[in-house]
Amino acid sequence: MKHFEANFDGLVGPTHNYAGLSFGNVASLSNAAAVSNPKAAAKQGLQKAKALADMGMVQGMLAPQERPDLHTLRRIGFTGSDAEVLNKAAKQAPALLRACCSASSMWTANAATVSPSADCADGKLHFTPANLVDKLHRSIEPVTTGNILAATFNNEKHFSHHQHLPEHASFGDEGAANHTRLCNEYGNKGLELFVYGQEATNPAAPKPSKYPARQTLEASQAIARLHKLDDDNTVYISQNPDVIDQGVFHNDVIAVGNQNVLFYHQQAFLNTQHKLDEIKRKFGSSELHFIEVPTDKVGIQDAVKSYLFNTQIITLPSGEMAIIAPTNCQENEAVHAYLQEVVTLGTPIKQVHYFDVKQSMQNGGGPACLRLRVAMNDTEVAAVNQHTLMNDVLFSELNNWVDKHYRDRLSVDDLADPQVLIESRTALDELTQLMQLGSVYQFQK
Ligand SMILES: N=C(N)NCCC[C@H](NC(=O)CCC(=O)O)C(=O)O
Numbered sequence: 001m002k003h004f005e006a007n008f009d010g011l012v013g014p015t016h017n018y019a020g021l022s023f024g025n026v027a028s029l030s031n032a033a034a035v036s037n038p039k040a041a042a043k044q045g046l047q048k049a050k051a052l053a054d055m056g057m058v059q060g061m062l063a064p065q066e067r068p069d070l071h072t073l074r075r076i077g078f079t080g081s082d083a084e085v086l087n088k089a090a091k092q093a094p095a096l097l098r099a100c101c102s103a104s105s106m107w108t109a110n111a112a113t114v115s116p117s118a119d120c121a122d123g124k125l126h127f128t129p130a131n132l133v134d135k136l137h138r139s140i141e142p143v144t145t146g147n148i149l150a151a152t153f154n155n156e157k158h159f160s161h162h163q164h165l166p167e168h169a170s171f172g173d174e175g176a177a178n179h180t181r182l183c184n185e186y187g188n189k190g191l192e193l194f195v196y197g198q199e200a201t202n203p204a205a206p207k208p209s210k211y212p213a214r215q216t217l218e219a220s221q222a223i224a225r226l227h228k229l230d231d232d233n234t235v236y237i238s239q240n241p242d243v244i245d246q247g248v249f250h251n252d253v254i255a256v257g258n259q260n261v262l263f264y265h266q267q268a269f270l271n272t273q274h275k276l277d278e279i280k281r282k283f284g285s286s287e288l289h290f291i292e293v294p295t296d297k298v299g300i301q302d303a304v305k306s307y308l309f310n311t312q313i314i315t316l317p318s319g320e321m322a323i324i325a326p327t328n329c330q331e332n333e334a335v336h337a338y339l340q341e342v343v344t345l346g347t348p349i350k351q352v353h354y355f356d357v358k359q360s361m362q363n364g365g366g367p368a369c370l371r372l373r374v375a376m377n378d379t380e381v382a383a384v385n386q387h388t389l390m391n392d393v394l395f396s397e398l399n400n401w402v403d404k405h406y407r408d409r410l411s412v413d414d415l416a417d418p419q420v421l422i423e424s425r426t427a428l429d430e431l432t433q434l435m436q437l438g439s440v441y442q443f444q445k
Helices: 026-028 036-056 070-075 083-093 094-099 142-152 217-226 271-282 300-306 333-342 380-382 392-405 412-416 418-434
Strands: 003-010 059-062 112-115 124-131 159-161 179-182 190-196 232-239 255-258 261-265 289-293 312-315 321-326 349-355 371-377
Touching: 003 036, 036 059, 036 349, 036 392, 059 142, 070 083, 070 190, 083 412, 083 418, 094 412, 112 371, 124 142, 124 217, 124 392, 142 159, 142 232, 179 255, 190 217, 190 271, 217 232, 255 312, 261 380, 271 392, 300 333, 321 333, 333 349, 371 380, 392 418, 412 418
Parallel strands: 003 059, 124 159, 190 232, 261 289, 321 349
Antiparallel strands: 003 371, 112 124, 179 190, 255 261, 312 321
């Protein structure tokens, strides 16, 4: 049996815009009210996904969400025709309208936590959509995320889909952005690392003081129970609250792992040595590479600006590892120098590839935010909805679809335009046919 780590990238939705919705995410706030280019954003994402497929990786796409979210606007009391609902929301509660228009589901690292079948006691691959309760615009994602995941991984024999955790701050869950899996081979039992920013039931535990900690220990523990993980193969690590206060709103902004490599900043965690010892002990006898980037080589501000750690580390079919980095890393002197050095350190990482994902970066989403990792064997890959897997045909169909439906300019003032809603629904309706997803959206029910 063959094993792979597939990446499922979020297709950028037609309403991609800069609304400054994410307090604690420096890029989102600093680009608030800038004019976006949804067409370019979607194409940048497709280019990256296709390039990985061309490198021999298993690559899938996850459909975007329905935005503007009329269902939520009606749920909070706006009435009338669709155009009237948009108009009233724009006049009476513009901030709520903006929250209902974000294309934030593109960052599929926040779609769910995924545990491969080798780690789970029942031998199934488990998915739990993230509840994303810390941000209003993201808290409206999980139900549709669950529909899209179920339509993509649509085989009950192999895939187990859970409901998102209770919608309360105690269970703040940001999905795979705060979760990494180490293993020697993708098909063997791995070690799942859960990184949290605060303990909801222990007010004395460290937590940030300026920006929110989006993930709680309690949420991580709940996921581990739901996914039937073994305690001996699970490690809980506290994120360093000081770096959250400097803009590290998810752990994947400061650390990333792949197979037997953990790549992280010196200041990423609390009790680092103690946690590395636990990882070593639980990982067993196989070789393990801890690549720690010291502050004197790359400071926190450079890491946050460039997204050095929001890179993907992938294992190519040759067995070599490659870093998939945003071009922003080339533009930062310290980070670029570090990436030139990292391939010479004698670790499995031998290549670095750069991609322009600037439209997403301006909202705080790098290459690793744009993808959900799903380690699978070949039987499981065959059980996935094949119309979601990237190849020459899907790439050209999706590019044509974007050309046909997407604007190349969108400002927050455009969001109340009923024409944007019509364009978005028309596009998504066509997409569900193209990817054979069935009726995953509220407007299709
Ligand atoms: N690190 C990972 N895995 N994901 C990045 C998510 C970025 C996203 N930005 C936004 O939601 C900004 C939307 C706006 O401001 O319009 C967020 O903060 O949740």
